Amino acid sequence: MTDTDSLCEALKAISVSTELIEEELKPHLDTVLAALLEKKKDAAIDVAKSGILPILAQALQRKSSLSCQVALVVAEMAREDSAREALAQLDVADVLIFQLKQAPDAERRHVILEILGSLGESDTLKLQFAESGVPEALSEMIRSLQGGSDPHDLCSIKIASNLMVSLLLGDESMQKCFGEGSGLVYQDVLSWLQSSNTQLQLSGALAIANFARNDSNCVKMLDLGVVPHILTLLEQHVDEGDVSVQHAGLSALRNLAIPATNKVRMLEDGVTDRIKTLLRSDMPPVQFKLLGTLRMMVDGHEEAALVLGRDADLLDRIMEWCEAKDHAGVRGEASRLLAALIRHSQNSEVVREVARANGIRHLVSMASSEHVIMQNEALVALAIASAIDIESMKDPFGEADLLPMLKKMLEDPVGAVEVKFSALGLICSLANSSVMKEALNSVNMKESISKLTDHSSSKLASQASSILTVLGDTS
Numbered sequence: 001m002t003d004t005d006s007l008c009e010a011l012k013a014i015s016v017s018t019e020l021i022e023e024e025l026k027p028h029l030d031t032v033l034a035a036l037l038e039k040k041k042d043a044a045i046d047v048a049k050s051g052i053l054p055i056l057a058q059a060l061q062r063k064s065s066l067s068c069q070v071a072l073v074v075a076e077m078a079r080e081d082s083a084r085e086a087l088a089q090l091d092v093a094d095v096l097i098f099q100l101k102q103a104p105d106a107e108r109r110h111v112i113l114e115i116l117g118s119l120g121e122s123d124t125l126k127l128q129f130a131e132s133g134v135p136e137a138l139s140e141m142i143r144s145l146q147g148g149s150d151p152h153d154l155c156s157i158k159i160a161s162n163l164m165v166s167l168l169l170g171d172e173s174m175q176k177c178f179g180e181g182s183g184l185v186y187q188d189v190l191s192w193l194q195s196s197n198t199q200l201q202l203s204g205a206l207a208i209a210n211f212a213r214n215d216s217n218c219v220k221m222l223d224l225g226v227v228p229h230i231l232t233l234l235e236q237h238v239d240e241g242d243v244s245v246q247h248a249g250l251s252a253l254r255n256l257a258i259p260a261t262n263k264v265r266m267l268e269d270g271v272t273d274r275i276k277t278l279l280r281s282d283m284p285p286v287q288f289k290l291l292g293t294l295r296m297m298v299d300g301h302e303e304a305a306l307v308l309g310r311d312a313d314l315l316d317r318i319m320e321w322c323e324a325k326d327h328a329g330v331r332g333e334a335s336r337l338l339a340a341l342i343r344h345s346q347n348s349e350v351v352r353e354v355a356r357a358n359g360i361r362h363l364v365s366m367a368s369s370e371h372v373i374m375q376n377e378a379l380v381a382l383a384i385a386s387a388i389d390i391e392s393m394k395d396p397f398g399e400a401d402l403l404p405m406l407k408k409m410l411e412d413p414v415g416a417v418e419v420k421f422s423a424l425g426l427i428c429s430l431a432n433s434s435v436m437k438e439a440l441n442s443v444n445m446k447e448s449i450s451k452l453t454d455h456s457s458s459k460l461a462s463q464a465s466s467i468l469t470v471l472g473d474t475s
Contacts (some may be wrong), residue, residue, distance in 0.1 A: 005251065007043060014041045025059075028204045029069045036076035053086055060095045063102060071099060073104070078118035093132030100137055106152035109141070113159045120163060126170030135177050138164050139188040147195065154199075161192070161203035167241035168210035178211050181220045193229045198242050201233055205248035205254070212255035221263050224361045227253070231274045235435045243283045250289040263301040272297060272308060280316045285329040289470050291321065291333035295409040298337075309341035309350030313332040315357040322362040334462045335366040336374060339381035351385045352392055360385070360396035368405055372416045379422035386429040386436075394435060403443045422448070423462045431470045446471050 007309065010031035013024075032052075035043040047053075057469065058069045074092075077083040096112055103109040119125050129135070138160045145153040153374040156357060164185070168174040188209075192204030208226060212218045221227075234249045257263055266272075274283045277289050296306040308314055321334035338359050341350055363385075366378035382402075386393050397403070409415060427445065430436040440446075449471070452464035 004040070005042065006031050007046060011052055014051055014052045014055060016284070025066060027128065028068045033069065033076065042073065043272060044077060044083045044202045047073075047077060048080075048083040048086040053090055057090045057092055057095050060092075060099055060131065066374075067099065067106055068111070069104075071108065071115065075111050075115045075118070076397060078115045081124050083176050084119060084122065085120060088122060088128070091128065091132075092119070093134055095131050097133060098139045100141060104215075106150075106156055109156050111157070112160060113163060117163050117166065120167055123170045123173075126167050126173040126426065127176070129167060130170075130173035131174040135164060135167055139185055140419060142200070143188070146200075152211070154197075157197065158199045161200055162332065164189075165206045165210065166204050168207055173212070173378065174210055174213065175217075177416050178217055181217075181224045183281045185461065188225065190229060192231050200419045202242070202248055205230065205233065209248060209252040210257050212252060212258075215259040218256050218259050218262055220264055221256060227266065227269060227271060231271065235277060235380070236273065238281065239278050243285055246278065246281070246283070246286045247289050250278075250286070250293045251401055253333060254289070254293040257293065259301060262298075263297060263304060266297065266309065267301070272304065276311075284324070284330050287321055287324075287330045288327070288333055291318075291330070291337050295333070295337045295340050298340050299346060302345055302347075305341050305343075305345035306347055306350065309347065310353055311356070313331045315348060315353055315359065319335065319357050319362070322359070332366075332369070332371075332374065332445060335362050336377060339363055339366065339377040342381040343386050346384055348388050351389045355389075355392040358396075360393065360402040361444065364397070364400035364402050364405065368409075372419055375416075375419045379419070379426050383422070383426040383429040386426065387432070388435045390436065392432070394433075397430075397436075398439075405440060405446065407443055407448045410445075410452065417455075418462055420452065421463060424452075424460070424467055428463075428467050428470060431467065435453050437471065440471060 010028035011030045016033070032047060036047070056070050056074055059066055060074070064070075068277070074087070084453055092115075096116055100112045101117075103112060116129070120129055128223060140410075141158050144158050146156050148154075172349060177183055179186060189204050190209040192200040193208070194344075195204070197437065208221070208230065213220060229254055230249050234246055237246050253266075257266055257271075270296070275290065275293065277284060278286060281287055281290070293309060298308060318334050318338055321330050322338065323332070324330040338354060342354060342363075354363075360382075363378045363382055367375055367382065369375050369378070382393075406423050406427060410420055418433075427440065427449070445469060449468055450465050453461050453468070455461045455464065
């Protein structure tokens, strides 16, 4: 008998079984499991089509010596896209919760958690699981295992907390678990932040970042006092701490800082002062996420930009990161934060501090980035700085060869229209200074600008014509 025949025979025997007699089913389950484990061609599809899945689900609804074997078959099926949909139709959440609670040992727990993890990749099943109480069951299991040192239990905690974070990736399932901040799952996640278990700290921070995916949740969590817990967690890991925990904690803070009202409150609560302790971190992933978090804090928030933009120690550290040789992401985020401080403060003191720290050359360099959004941010910041304090800008602009770069930018045949427009805005700002206007004319900037007066973008063409007038070309 071939392997295919054996599988067909086993599936047929299971499908016609009216009573779940263990002695009769065990050899057939062995055959099915072997076919799945060995990745026999179309085995998972054949099992899904055979109609035995409801029988397997029924077997999982009770205590039985077959439970482990049935769970292993279901676990293998859950890995296959072709079978996942069939399992989803069975509404297996209740059965799996039952098995999780009845699991006699870590091995059985891990099999059930693996099934939940595989099935939970579907957004539809994430919601089904949330509505059926899977997150609460995971929380309960974690609570029961906390405080011990058994490696199997610690492994279960890791798998279950990772699964919880995964279930929160679905918008509807996340909202259900949040429960306006009063849900059991959210309360347990808060306790994870205060746990001594690094894995739970990590999962807790990631879960908070997932809850903070809409403004109303962010505002509610700030009301409920989540931020001090995150800051305390970050401070625990500043020196020789866990990089993943710091990264996750900063992600949570960044998301929480997105609503405008939260920015004000977080500044008042001293968040920027406390997270600056992370400035001494020498880990690029932490540096990258810290810079992004600070940039979100100042986005559209003048007061935060003023406070940070006048902080000499912060600016000096940003300058170091602007020159990070081995991490382009850190370099980019450092330059973007520098530009954001000027753009959102529009303050002469901040401009002078950035110039003092030798930051203007980094903004000029950023303006020639390959990323359009970074080019625009740099050009707008430089235009604002020029309008506020051109005297502080003259020498850095000359040293960084700004004007030749702008000329090249305007003449680039494939350059983005929005970048050319921002470049013209900077040139317009520079032209308000007699010294800079002379410098613009010395590199024949008018020639480059005049080529844009018949550009297909009427907005760009109009801007070019206006600036030619400013530069003295009235023809």
